[in-house]
Amino acid sequence: MPKKIPADYLVFDDDEDTLKQYNINVKIKGYDCNPIHINPTNFLDPSTGEFDEKGFKDEIILKTQGKNITLVLSDWNMSLPNIFGWDIISMSISAKDKLKDKQFLIYSSDIKNASKYILEKISNEVCKKPNSIDDLSLNNFVSNILDLKIKFWKRDGTQYDEIITLLKKESKTISNIVLNSILSLEKKEVVNFGNANFDGKTISEIFNNPEENGIGLYFVKELMDLSLAHYTKINDDVS
Missing domain, CATH: 3.40.50.2300 (Response regulator)
Structure with missing residues (x-):
């Protein structure tokens, strides 16, 4: 379902x-x-x-x-x-x-x-x-x-x-x-992301801290880039 x-x-x-x-x-x-x-x-x-x-x-x-x-x-x-x-x-x-x-x-x-x-x-x-x-x-x-x-x-x-x-x-x-997908994990802590701006912080802290304006969008971009790189490598291996 x-x-x-x-x-x-x-x-x-x-x-x-x-x-x-x-x-x-x-x-x-x-x-x-x-x-x-x-x-x-x-x-x-x-x-x-x-x-x-x-x-x-x-x-x-x-x-x-x-x-x-x-x-x-x-x-x-x-x-x-x-x-x-x-x-x-x-x-x-x-x-x-x-x-x-x-x-x-x-x-x-x-x-x-x-x-x-x-x-x-x-x-x-x-x-x-x-x-x-x-x-x-x-x-x-x-x-x-x-x-x-x-x-x-x-x-x-x-x-x-x-x-x-x-x-x-x-x-x-x-x-x-x-x-929606990211905010559903608001209490989860980011670990091993490889970026000091995100590691050790919860999703909520990344998106809701007014002193870090724009860092949430930066996180989404980094996450998408990493995900796409990961899955395209898998696809390349399969082909």
């Missing part, structure tokens, strides 16, 4: 029934679909109305550790004061920078409100702050929204079909398959 392809995806929703619904409605033959649900309203202090952003980010880091997130989903309207789907996505990227390269899907029962919010933010930045758009180095809304892969969808039941489509598309890429 071939091993299923992992498809881990992150879900931000204030409906506690969310996890059950995704497990029922998002199934793909040959894939192990794993929704990781975080309820942002759990980080709202009801007595003060303040949102615990640090606690929320810590939860994201904890629940996604050692997992290759394929897709990020967020409800647009949750029981949070002045915090919408875009803000949730922004905070999630701030917590884990690697998420910015993922596909995002924002859904809402009234998708027009989400679209209106985005358009008003762009209009405000471009029309009322025209000088800011000329400085591409600024961390502004327009540059951020253009840099991300975001889709909007109506929460009417059809979002599950779109999620399945996106999961299949994103999970079957070579990069995701390689990362």
